[in-house]
Amino acid sequence: MQNLTLPTAxxxxxxxxxxxELDYARRTLVMGILNVTPDSFSDGGDAFxxxxxxxxxxxxxxxxxxxxxxxxxSSRPGAEPVPADEELRRVLPVIEAFANDPRVVxxxxxxxxxxxxxxxxxxxxxxxxxxxxxxxGMAAVIADFDAAVCVMHxxxxxxxxxxxxxxxxxxxxxxxxxxxxxxxxxxxxxxRESILVDPGIGFGKTVExxxxxxxxxxxxxxIGYPVLMGTSRKRFIGTILDAPVHDRLMGTAASVAVxxxxxxxxxxVHDVREIxxxxxxxxxxxxxxx
Numbered sequence: 001m002q003n004l005t006l007p008t009a010x011x012x013x014x015x016x017x018x019x020x021e022l023d024y025a026r027r028t029l030v031m032g033i034l035n036v037t038p039d040s041f042s043d044g045g046d047a048f049x050x051x052x053x054x055x056x057x058x059x060x061x062x063x064x065x066x067x068x069x070x071x072x073x074s075s076r077p078g079a080e081p082v083p084a085d086e087e088l089r090r091v092l093p094v095i096e097a098f099a100n101d102p103r104v105v106x107x108x109x110x111x112x113x114x115x116x117x118x119x120x121x122x123x124x125x126x127x128x129x130x131x132x133x134x135x136x137g138m139a140a141v142i143a144d145f146d147a148a149v150c151v152m153h154x155x156x157x158x159x160x161x162x163x164x165x166x167x168x169x170x171x172x173x174x175x176x177x178x179x180x181x182x183x184x185x186x187x188x189x190x191x192r193e194s195i196l197v198d199p200g201i202g203f204g205k206t207v208e209x210x211x212x213x214x215x216x217x218x219x220x221x222x223i224g225y226p227v228l229m230g231t232s233r234k235r236f237i238g239t240i241l242d243a244p245v246h247d248r249l250m251g252t253a254a255s256v257a258v259x260x261x262x263x264x265x266x267x268x269v270h271d272v273r274e275i276x277x278x279x280x281x282x283x284x285x286x287x288x289x290x
Contacts (some may be wrong), residue, residue, distance in 0.1 A: 013025030031067040032063070034056055037057075046270065057097070060200065067104065071091070092118065106123065108127055137205070139187075147194065150196040167209060171212060196226050197218060197226070199227070229264040233270055
């Protein structure tokens with residue numbers, strides 16, 4: 001990705017999320033996954049009921065999540081879209097319950113402008129958009145609330161993304177996409193210090209594409225924004241280990257350690273307690289952070 005241009009102030013080390021700040025130079029950030037869905041690939045249904053969702057959220061925060069990522073629409077391969085009103089019905093009670101909690105930055109995992117707007121209005125701090133701001137109004141909504149955004153790369157849609165994904169150079173193509181979408185976010189008024197980028201492990205990539213992205217993750221530093229990696233329980237780990245989805249913790253831990261060694265600034269995981277420990281040791285070894 002030698003053709004990428006490094007933005008001004010590329011050495012920022014604080015992610016600003018409305019009135020919250022997260023310093024990713026002090027340690028790798030941990031984003032805990034809360035799927036309020038009946039059909040997510042790993043934990044669909046586990047936190048679908050409100051009481052279970054609130055209990056799960058509290059557990060993730062207690063276990064060390066810096067960011068709580070609440071999603072009401074499955075992004076598993078082949079998933080069908082969910083109407084905005086149903087997505088809001090699922091996520092808003094959690095958003096409202098934790099929006100003012102000083103222990104955590106609250107993220108909504110959505111690709112819909114109307115869902116993002118309502119969640120931000122109710123107090124969310126960050127929008128995690130797996131489509132990379134494809135909804136034309138999404139960036140403007142995030143800018144209006146002075147919120148943060150995670151811009152992710154995905155080839156196709158959740159329904160089609162694993163239908164024979166092809167790249168010439170997956171790192172260069174994903175990097176160019178993220179560079180362009182981050183630039184469009186800035187043009188829409190989102191602050192540079194409020195942008196994360198995510199290469200989108202498992203979203204329109206083969207096993208080998210995922211492995212190459214991990215091996216060459218350090219190249220994404222040229223984009224000039226902190227990098228989030230989401231490898232937790234992903235299919236490529238199951239393929240390597242021949243393991244079902246709930247037996248992928250050790251593979252996830254290995255991928256997180258490698259990601260941190262190659263420059264990841266944040267990791268998105270299901271098993272926060274265990275992976276927070278992996279992060280602490282990896283930070284100590286790789287960056288001298290204790």
